[in-house]
Every structure is written in structure tokens, then in C-alpha cells.
Amino acid sequence: MDIQLKRGLLDVCVLAAIKKEDSYGYKIIKDMSPYIKMSESTLYTILKRLEIAGLLTVRATLHEGRVRKYYHITRAGLGRIQDFKEEWREVMSIYKFVTREDSGK
Amino acid sequence: MDIQLKRGLLDVCVLAAIKKEDSYGYKIIKDMSPYIKMSESTLYTILKRLEIAGLLTVRATLHEGRVRKYYHITRAGLGRIQDFKEEWREVMSIYKFVTREDSGK
DNA sequence: ACACAATACCTCGCAATGTGAGGTATTACA
DNA sequence: TGTAATACCTCACATTGCGAGGTATTGTGT
Numbered sequence: 678m679d680i681q682l683k684r685g686l687l688d689v690c691v692l693a694a695i696k697k698e699d700s701y702g703y704k705i706i707k708d709m710s711p712y713i714k715m716s717e718s719t720l721y722t723i724l725k726r727l728e729i730a731g732l733l734t735v736r737a738t739l740h741e742g743r744v745r746k747y748y749h750i751t752r753a754g755l756g757r758i759q760d761f762k763e764e765w766r767e768v769m770s771i772y773k774f775v776t777r778e779d780s781g782k
Numbered sequence: 783m784d785i786q787l788k789r790g791l792l793d794v795c796v797l798a799a800i801k802k803e804d805s806y807g808y809k810i811i812k813d814m815s816p817y818i819k820m821s822e823s824t825l826y827t828i829l830k831r832l833e834i835a836g837l838l839t840v841r842a843t844l845h846e847g848r849v850r851k852y853y854h855i856t857r858a859g860l861g862r863i864q865d866f867k868e869e870w871r872e873v874m875s876i877y878k879f880v881t882r883e884d885s886g887k
Numbered sequence: 888a889c890a891c892a893a894t895a896c897c898t899c900g901c902a903a904t905g906t907g908a909g910g911t912a913t914t915a916c917a
Numbered sequence: 918t919g920t921a922a923t924a925c926c927t928c929a930c931a932t933t934g935c936g937a938g939g940t941a942t943t944g945t946g947t
Contacts, residue, residue: 678872680905681933682790686876687905693880703924712879713872719905721926726904742913743924762881767783767818771791774817775798776867785934786904792934808895824934826897831933847942848895 678713687715689761691723692732692754699736699747724748732757783818792820794866796828797837797859804841804852829853837862 690713694705706720727733732754736747795818799810811825820828832838837859841852 678869679790679866681793682869682873684789684904684933685784685787686873686880688786689880690876693882697884701924703922709879712876716906717925718907718927722904722906741923744912745924758880761784764783764787765877765881768787768791771795771817772870774814775791775794775863776870777798779802789904789933806895808893821935822896823898823936827933827935846894849941850895 683713683715686713687719688723688727689758691720691727692750692758695733695748695750696755696758699749701745701747703745705748727754788818788820791818792824793828793832794863796825796832797855797863800838800853800855801860801863804854806850806852808850810853832859 690709691705694700694708700708702717702720702724706715706717709715724733724735728735728748730753731751733751734749736749738745738747795814796810799805799813805813807822807825807829811820811822814820829838829840833840833853835858836856838856839854841854843850843852
């Protein structure tokens with residue numbers, strides 16, 4: 678899908694992916710892939726960003742000899758999703774503006 | 783509204799603003815302002831970009847001593863709006879993913 | 888006459904961010 | 918021995934919205 682359209686969705690998608698239960702990078706990409714594709718470099722950049730912003734916390738673990746970092750959403754992260762939800766009214770009004778049919782033409 | 787969310791909408795909004803009838807920069811901003819705010823520098827950048835991409839054409843006129851440039855949407859521009867419309871299914875599925883309630887939690 | 892808003896266009900540098908290319912390391916399987 | 922899968926990461930690059938700033942004309946208030 679259009680890269681510009683993605684920009685407003687990716688952050689909040691990642692948050693949504695760890696909302697239900699803590700998850701890790703590799704799994705987040707797999708879970709999101711039916712809805713939205715993203716490269717690994719993008720995801721790890723975003724995870725770092727969201728951590729710095731305090732929207733999630735990290736906990737490193739060892740799993741079958743491999744490092745695995747679990748991400749946990751914070752209250753602020755949940756707030757971010759809520760904000761997104763509220764902003765969606767605006768988005769839909771824009772969508773309607775774009776797709777309206779100029780009946781007279 | 784969130785600047786990242788805007789990125790996917792602005793181009794197509796501008797096209798929608800000139801779809802009904804040819805319009806010019808200053809008026810486009812006014813027309814769109816109830817739906818989405820954008821600075822002049824943004825708009826003129828976008829108009830230039832869309833012109834280069836062949837999604838609209840320009841016609842300079844004189845109006846009460848001031849230069850006024852009218853923009854006209856091309857077939858490709860209409861196609862861009864159509865593409866956006868079709869991509870919206872994907873966007874809505876992402877929206878649902880983000881806002882779903884984890885019933886069991 | 889002077890100041891200021893409105894109309895109408897433009898350029899430039901900055902900051903944010905998705906991506907491909909590339910890197911490191913372990914486990915699983917043919 | 919080699920390749921895929923798992924799992925993490927860095928870096929340079931291109932795109933793009935925006936603020937700051939610029940130019941010019943017309944209209945309005947003092």
C-alpha cells in the first residue's frame with residue numbers, strides 16, 4: 678500500500694499488536710502481515726522510537742539460545758491508541774470529502 | 783491532526799478539491815480548511831509535485847491585477863483518486879485491527 | 888499619506904520516518 | 918556442509934509537511 682498512507686498507521690499498529698499480550702519483534706511482523714507489511718528495519722526503528730516516547734517498555738529474555746525482547750504497552754501507549762481512535766472521525770470526514778460525487782457533473 | 787496521518791491524505795485531498803471545477807492555490811486552502819489544514823508552503827509544494835507527476839495541469843491567468851494559476855485535474859489525477867478509494871478497504875481493515883477489543887482481557 | 892490586512896504567488900532548510908542493503912548470531916533440517 | 922528460519926541490529930537515502938521568509942497588488946481604516 679501507499680507508503681505515505683502507512684506513516685500514520687504503523688506506530689499505532691505496532692502498539693495494537695502488543696496490546697493483547699506482550700510480544701517481540703519477529704512475531705509482531707508476522708502478526709501484522711495480513712493487515713500491513715513492514716520491513717524489519719522499519720519495525721525495529723519504530724520499537725526504539727516508541728520506547729523512547731514511553732509508549733512501551735522492553736524486557737530481554739533468552740529463548741532456545743536466542744535473545745528475544747518482549748515489548749509491553751504502557752498506559753501512555755494505550756492513550757495513543759485512544760487518540761488515534763478519536764482522530765478517526767476527522768479522517769473519515771476527509772475520506773468523504775475526497776470520494777464525494779459531484780452530483781452536478 | 784497528526785502530521786503522519788496527513789501525509790497519505792493531502793495529495794488526494796488537493797486533487798479532490800480541483801475535481802469539481804478548476805481552482806487555484808489560495809482558494810484550495812480555504813476550501814479544504816474545514817476538513818484539513820495545510821500551510822501555503824505545503825500546498826504549493828504539492829501542486830508542483832502533482833503537476834510533474836501529470837496528475838494536474840496549470841493555466842496562469844490575470845485576475846484584478848494579480849496572477850492566479852488555475853489547476854485542472856487530468857485523467858491520471860482522477861485515477862489517483864480511484865486508487866485511493868480502492869486502497870481504503872485495506873486502511874479500514876487496519877483500523878479495525880488497531881481498535882479491536884481483546885474481548886478476553 | 889500611512890499602515891495593515893487580504894489576496895496570491897514562491898523558495899529554502901529542517902526534521903521525521905519507511906526502506907533496502909547490509910551485518911551478527913543461533914537453531915533446525917536436508 | 919549448506920541453507921532456511923529465527924531474532925536482533927545499523928546506516929545512508931529519498932520523500933515530504935512545515936515554519937520562516939520573500940515578492941507583489943488591492944482594499945480598508947485612520
